[in-house]
Amino acid sequence: MSYSIAIDGPAGAGKSTIARQVAKRLGFIYVDTGAMYRAMALYLLRKGIAADDGERISEACKDADITIEYADGEQQVILNGENVNGSIRTEEVGNMASASAANKEVRIKLVELQRNMAAKKNVVMDGRDIGTYVLPEADLKIYLTASSAVRAERRHKELTEKGIECDFDAIERDIIDRDDRDMTREFAPLRQAEDAVLLDSSYMGIEEVIDSIMELFHGKK
Numbered sequence: 001m002s003y004s005i006a007i008d009g010p011a012g013a014g015k016s017t018i019a020r021q022v023a024k025r026l027g028f029i030y031v032d033t034g035a036m037y038r039a040m041a042l043y044l045l046r047k048g049i050a051a052d053d054g055e056r057i058s059e060a061c062k063d064a065d066i067t068i069e070y071a072d073g074e075q076q077v078i079l080n081g082e083n084v085n086g087s088i089r090t091e092e093v094g095n096m097a098s099a100s101a102a103n104k105e106v107r108i109k110l111v112e113l114q115r116n117m118a119a120k121k122n123v124v125m126d127g128r129d130i131g132t133y134v135l136p137e138a139d140l141k142i143y144l145t146a147s148s149a150v151r152a153e154r155r156h157k158e159l160t161e162k163g164i165e166c167d168f169d170a171i172e173r174d175i176i177d178r179d180d181r182d183m184t185r186e187f188a189p190l191r192q193a194e195d196a197v198l199l200d201s202s203y204m205g206i207e208e209v210i211d212s213i214m215e216l217f218h219g220k221k
């Protein structure tokens with residue numbers, strides 16, 4: 001039997017940092033499902049397929065082979081034989097992922113991959129629909145959120161530190177738009193599962209959130 005922890009929530013709430021650390025402490029595998037949607041988005045961008053072109057996306061779902069490998073404990077996304085980890089973190093890919101993730105066929109394809117991974121290994125999986133749709137029987141479900149202002153502030157700091165010029169208001173607007181797309185799509189939208197524990201990282205440090213999740217998991221096991 002394998003254990004699974006589902007961490008869902010809006011963009012920029014700190015899910016990946018926290019999920020990665022929790023997985024490390026427990027010796028579980030960290031599964032970043034957003035990276036899979038980004039790989040699919042990269043495929044669509046390269047082929048010049050629009051996010052609302054259902055017919056061509058349907059074809060793309062058959063042609064894009066997405067698999068996951070691990071190197072030094074880090075998830076590597078392989079798209080038709082190419083490791084695309086270095087190409088999926090751009091704004092362009094992020095925006096396309098946000099738009100194309102509303103497509104049902106894209107979701108069904110990637111959810112199958114995610115469920116197969118959780119069936120074989122102990123996982124901490126983060127995303128938007130893990131507790132509600134991908135792993136409804138997860139041992140622990142966390143809904144991690146933070147105010148849009150706090151999330152925009154973190155993103156602004158991250159970009160500024162990288163030397164990238166950016167506008168705080170534009171970042172916050174982008175975050176609100178992405179949340180809106182994730183929460184209002186028809187198929188498997190972002191929402192808190194009934195049995196998920198709500199954690200708000202607006203005023204909690206990373207370590208505090210990780211410790212809370214560890215305590216919750218050990219209490220449930």
Ligand code: C5P
Pocket residue numbers: 011033034035037038094097098099101102126127128129130178182
């Ligand atoms: O988490 P990340 O920003 O890398 O995800 C990229 C996009 O993929 C998100 O904006 C979201 O719309 C989508 N996504 C999703 N379901 C998931 C993970 C990500 O719809 N489980």
